[in-house]
Amino acid sequence: MSSPLATSSRSPAIASDISIDPAVFDPSSIAPDTRAVNAGIVKALGAVPDRWVFPMAMLRKLRLEGKGPFPLAPESPYAQVIEIAGPHGPVPLRILTPPEPAKGVYLHIHGGGWTLGSARENDGLNHRFVERTGFAVVSVDYRLAPEDPYPAGPDDCEAAALWLLREGAARFGTERFVIGGESAGGHLSVVTLLRLRDKHGLTPFRGANLTAGCYDLGLTPSARLWGDEPLVLNTRDINVFVGHFLREGGNVATSDISPLHADLRGLPPALFTVGTRDALLDDTLFMAPRWLAAGNPAQLAVYPGGCHVFIGFPGSITDQALARSYAFVTSL
Template sequence: MTTSGPDHVSGLDVAVFRAEAVAPETARFNQQLRERLKDLPGPEAGGGGLPLPPAEPSQRARTIRIAGRDGHELALRVIAPDHPEGVYLHFHGGGFVGGSAAQSDQVLERITRNTGLACIDVDYRLAPTHPHPAAWDDAESAAIWLIENARSEFGTDALAIGGESAGATLAASVLVRLRERRGSTGFQAANLVFGTFDLSMTPSQLLLGADAVPVSTDIIRACTEAVAPRNEQRQDSGLSPLYADLRHLPEALFTVGTLDPFLDDSLFMHVRWVAAGNPAELAVYPGGTHAFTSFPIPLADQANDRIDAFLRRVGRGRPAGQDRASSSVATS
């Protein structure tokens, strides 16, 4: 794993991107995943769903319904301990076209158990029925509701935001919207996991995606065309947060694998985040594919442990730079 610290951009170790850096168990799993996927239909035939482990619902999940924009009712799925130390607002992945809040129950159960945070996932509207900006509007509505109600609902106003893939895109975009429209974000930390930060497609989306599993360039294109059908809008800062003014945003952790088509998205966004004056960490995992944190492999355990440690600081009220094992570049 390669990491860079919160207050500066460290040089990445080239070794982490070499084939020999991939652990044997990770390589075996990636080959098994490729075999499982080779006979599945592509996006043009209605396929393209990720072969993730079955989503087991949480027995303690509850739903809060709030008013979104234009009278749209928005469902928030809540998993919380008895006495939360903070609240984590999470947006599920699915390429803006699939998924639901319930699919993240076990992820949020893990985070709640390991951090003491209450967790909220958002059933935002999906493309192509609801293209941009519907999901972005829903994400902002959920964030504003939480900022205004966290103290009364959960007894705390220590807040984190984040998500995976499309969910990370929404989280970053919401932070920019909040700063622009309200003067501050209201969140102390952002957990951004293999996000899609440039919908006009970074080089890795084209190069790594050509032969990637479980998400290929064709799948990426299909999802992008559904949520942002006009090509000229895809570099708009309101859609692709890589192009936004990123000043005055909270501390962030960027997580990505070296075989993820969205590798460049995290590398570029991390640099821009720090260049804008915000603390940020970058964690790069050798052999990690898109969505690798959801699979039963040691690499996922490493990444999820790092994510939990990052989020745990929110409830403890730690400022950027404290409670870290290291802020230097390291490989493992």
């Protein structure tokens, strides 16, 4: 996947590389441990009854109790929870602070199709992030659909970003801020960047660490054509998630809902990470060049056989992808 690096004149310290070696899409490039992880996921999810017959609140409760299809990571000893004011009421923030002075702050927005997931469920990845980068992590427990549909979740993420800009320097001793997330969290990260730019005239984040984001809620071809295979996420799941998120309506062609359609000028350097066995593959493949074409440094990392948000599962490509993301963040 290596190629000559083109450096942006606007941010000369940040290299851009969105070239892709076609070999990453060859099934023969998939490592044996990646194949084994994917087979285990399909087996585990294939054994679960139709989860969409259960209320979302029940599914969330089971996941937090460690009774979901995948193990719950141990709670991080670095974690504490505070609440900040938001437009719809209090917004919990789960803050992981390193033992040494923070080298920066990562505003993390979790995934889960805007309906599931929590900051607590990301303690494993976020604890590792703190230890490998020296950054503090602020993970947002934004409101979830269908109980709180669009625009509640994006509003909460916007409020969290504004809180960090007001309080971050005093609380963490640094104004080196990075934003990022996975899946719906990647989507909400970009929406938050656009809102800060367009509503507040602010471009405070040095970078965006975006993993397997969903950037077009009208569904890109890979999402539409994926089918039923339960490799973390399938076409039906995406349609269910979008339906809950937009329960009270919304135009999927607007940038606040589908940031792939936005004017992306003036945004920070971004690292886009995705696996080739991800139903949202096209979202990343389409967004990375648009980011670059808008004049923003962009790096694209595509991993053979990686499932949706494969960094949440052990394996060699997970280690590679996380190491690259840590290097990206600490270079900003």
